[in-house]
Amino acid sequence: MKRKWWLLGGCLVLIALLGGGFVWSQSRPNTVSRPARHNRVQTQDAESTEVKVVKAKPWIKLKQPLKLPILMYHSISSGNQLRVPKKQFASEMAYLKQHHYRTLTTTEAIRALTTNTVPQKKVVWITLDDAYKDNLTNGLPALQKYNLHATINVITGFTHKHNHLSLAEMKRMKATGHVDFASHTVQHLNLDELSATQQKQELVNSKKWLDTHLAQHTRMLCYPAGRANATTHRLAKQSGYTLALTTQEGMATLKQGRYNLSRLRVTPGMSTATFASLITVTNR
Template sequence: MKKKWGLLGGCLVLIALLGGGFWWSQSRPTTLSRPARHNRIKQQAVSTPPAKTVKATPWIKLKQPLQLPILMYHSISSGNQLRVPKHQFVSEMAYLKQHHYRTFTTAEAIRALTTNTVPQKKVVWITLDDAYKDNLTNGLPVLEKYNLHATINVITGFTHKRNHLSLAQMKRMKATGHVDFASHTVQHLNLDELTATQQKQELVNSKHWLDTHLDQRTQMLCYPAGRANATTHRLAKQSGYQLALTTQEGVATLKQGRYNLSRLRVTPGMTTATFADLITVTNR
C-alpha cells in the first residue's frame, strides 16, 4: 500500500512540474534572438518606401526676347483712377489662376529678364505701388485664395501713416510667401526734379530701410510717378538695384533697359476681357 502511494505521489509531482513549465513558457514575454531581431528590423526598413525627391521645374530658353507683362496696381478699393475695386481684383486674379499663369516674385522676374528664360509659357508680374493698407485687407486674402504672388513697392517714409502698411503688417504679409517688397523711395518725390545727392539719398535710404527691417536684399526700384532721368538710372545701378520700373505703358522687355521697364496699368472698371487682352503676349 505504501509503495502504491509512493508511485502516485511521484506521478503527481511530475505532472505539476510539466504543467508549471507549460504555464511559464506561455506567460513569459517572447524574446527574439539577436539575429531574429535584426532580420525583423531589416524587413521593416525594406518595406518602408523612400521619400520622393521633388525636382525643380526647368526654365525654358526663349527663341525671341522675353515680353513680360508687369501689372501696375495701387489701392484695392474704390474712389479714383488709382483704385481698383476689390471685386474687380478678385475677378482678375481668378482669371490668372484659371488660365494657369505663373505670377513672378521679384527674383524670378529678374532671372527671366536677364537670362531670357521662363518656367512656363504664361507668366506675369503683379506689382502694387505705395503699400496701402488695403493691400493687406483686400489684396492678400485674394492672393492666398488663388495661390498667387505680388510685389508691393513701399514708400518707406510713409509706414507710420494711417492708410499705409506698417512694418509689422509687412512682416506678416511677407511671412505668407505670397508677397515680397521693393523700393518706392523714402518720400515719393519726383526724382527727376531732385539733385543727384537728393536722388541718391532717396534710393539708398529706402533700400537700407527695407534690407534692415525686412531682412532682405532689395533688388528692385519703382520710380514715384514713373519720373526718372539718366542720373536716376545711373544711381539706381550704383545703389545695388537690379531693375527699375516706370509707369510707361507697355509690355516690359530688356531692350528698354533694366532701369526703364514699362508696365501695364490696370484701371477701375476694366472688363475681364480687356484684362485678358492686356496681358496676352507672344513669347515665341
C-alpha cells in the same frame, strides 16, 4: 553511505541541468530583439521611400526677346483711377489662376528679363505701388485663395501712416510666401526734380531700410509716379538695384533698359475681356 552518494548524485544532476539551461539560453535565437531591429529597418525604409526628390523643371529659353506683362496696381479699394475694387482684383486673380499663369516673384522676374528665359510660357508679374494697408486686407486673401504671388513697392517713410502697411504687417505678409517687397523710395518724391545727392539718399536709404528690417537683398526699384532721368538710372545701378520700373504703358522688354521698364496699368471697371487682352503676349 548510500544516502551520501544519493545526495551527491542529485547535486551533480542539478548542476548539470542548471549549466545546460544557461548554455541553451545563451545559444538560442533572440526572438525579441531581432524582429525589433527588423521593424526599425522597415520603418527607415518606409521613411526613405516617402522622401521624393522633386527636380525643378528647366526654364525655357526664348527665341525672341521676352515681353513681360508687369501689372500695375495701387490701392485695392474704390474711389479713384488708382484704386481697383476688391471684387475686381479677386476676379482678375481668378482669371490668372484659371488660365494657368505663373505669377513671378521679383527674383524670378529679374532672372526672366536678364536671361531671356521663363519657367513656363504664360507668366505675369503683379506689382502694387505705395504699400497701402488694403493690400493686406483686400489683396492678400485673393492671392492666397488662388496661390498667386505679388510684389509690393514700399514707400519706407510712410510705414507709420494709418493707411499704409506697418513693418509688422509687411512681415506677416512676407511670411505667407505670397508677397515680396521692393523699393518705392523714402518719401515718394519726383526723382527727376531732385539733385543727384537727394536722389541718392532716396534710393540708398529706402533699400537699406528694406534690407535691414525685412532681412533681404532688395534688387528692384519702382520710381514714384514713374518719374526718372539719366541721373536716376545711373544712381539706381550704383545703389545696388538690378531693375527699375516706370509707369510707361506697355510690355516690359530688356531693350527698354534695365532701369526703364514699362508696365500695364489695371484700371477700375476694366472688363475681364480687356484684362485678358492686356496681358496676352506671345514669346516664341
